[in-house]
Amino acid sequence: MTAKVGVVVFPGSNCEHDVVEAVDSIGGSGKLLWHKDTHLSDVDAVVLPGGFAHGDYLRTGAMARFSPIMEAVCRFAYDGGPVVGICNGFQILTEAQLLPGALYKNRGLKFLCQPTMLRVESTSSVLTRGLAQGDELNVPINHFEGNYVCSKETLEALRASNQIVLTYRDNPNGATDDIAGICNKNGNVVGLMPHPERAAHPLLGSTDGALLLKGLISDG
Amino acid sequence: MSQMFNVLVEVSLREGIADPEGLTIERALPALGFNSVSGVRVGKSLRFDLEASNETEARQQVEAMCERILANPVIEDTEISIDGAS
Numbered sequence: 031m032t033a034k035v036g037v038v039v040f041p042g043s044n045c046e047h048d049v050v051e052a053v054d055s056i057g058g059s060g061k062l063l064w065h066k067d068t069h070l071s072d073v074d075a076v077v078l079p080g081g082f083a084h085g086d087y088l089r090t091g092a093m094a095r096f097s098p099i100m101e102a103v104c105r106f107a108y109d110g111g112p113v114v115g116i117c118n119g120f121q122i123l124t125e126a127q128l129l130p131g132a133l134y135k136n137r138g139l140k141f142l143c144q145p146t147m148l149r150v151e152s153t154s155s156v157l158t159r160g161l162a163q164g165d166e167l168n169v170p171i172n173h174f175e176g177n178y179v180c181s182k183e184t185l186e187a188l189r190a191s192n193q194i195v196l197t198y199r200d201n202p203n204g205a206t207d208d209i210a211g212i213c214n215k216n217g218n219v220v221g222l223m224p225h226p227e228r229a230a231h232p233l234l235g236s237t238d239g240a241l242l243l244k245g246l247i248s249d250g
Numbered sequence: 251m252s253q254m255f256n257v258l259v260e261v262s263l264r265e266g267i268a269d270p271e272g273l274t275i276e277r278a279l280p281a282l283g284f285n286s287v288s289g290v291r292v293g294k295s296l297r298f299d300l301e302a303s304n305e306t307e308a309r310q311q312v313e314a315m316c317e318r319i320l321a322n323p324v325i326e327d328t329e330i331s332i333d334g335a336s
Contacts, residue, residue, distance in 0.1 A: 088320070089322055096319075130324075132324040134325055135270055139274060179267060179324065
């Protein structure tokens with residue numbers, strides 16, 4: 031059976047079609063979901079795509095967290111459903127407290143749009159379950175607020191339960207511990223700043239992102 | 251009887267969180283001849299009117315707003331000022 035991946039569209043999202051395209055190209059079936067929906071219907075996984083949901087007013091992700099669909103996304107996540115937040119989606123997941131910490135302005139105050147080399151740190155997340163620890167992936171970033179910040183206690187907890195999923199080889203934004211992506215304790219909720227959907231076709235210069243997205247449509 | 255209050259919420263970065271915007275401004279000031287500035291921190295302020303039965307109730311409401319949406323406690327602190335309106 032083809033895995034259905036729901037991609038939530040908030041006003042201001044701009045990577046939703048790229049995610050659907052990438053999911054379709056690896057054998058899944060992407061389906062757009064509107065942020066005002068209150069049900070996820072029959073999807074097997076949910077992606078919160080990149081962009082500027084609700085204009086990023088107040089703080090990135092602060093308003094999107096209150097979109098009607100987020101209640102259903104939270105329930106789905108608590109029930110163990112795979113939920114992945116990419117870039118702005120990661121910011122939304124931290125605001126919704128599905129993931130700890132926050133994303134703050136890049137060190138150096140530059141908007142960064144460039145390829146980055148990532149290292150797989152943990153394979154216990156839905157995105158990295160098909161990969162090996164130490165694998166290196168070429169996936170681009172595209173953000174102004176990707177500097178991962180959290181308290182010392184949170185950082186220790188993340189390390190202790192193997193929740194640091196991906197790190198940057200050359201930290202581009204000042205993120206704590208070079209963190210590019212983290213997951214919750216169960217590994218079913220993942221947030222990452224790099225855009226795997228933009229590295230899912232040879233024409234895009236890398237297909238490493240597809241390796242991550244494949245985790246979403248496999249049965250684990 | 252309810253009363254109107256003028257509320258000012260100042261949101262600033264928590265101590266220990268690097269403030270690249272503040273640093274950039276601090277580095278720019280000497281170029282204009284302001285050589286004795288240090289410790290620049292950039293934040294934001296929100297002003298609004300609030301109807302409540304008394305100041306204590308108003309403050310409780312604003313504190314709840316700060317906690318739920320106006321600030322992100324992971325990176326931000328808030329300072330609340332409340333004045334009774336005429």
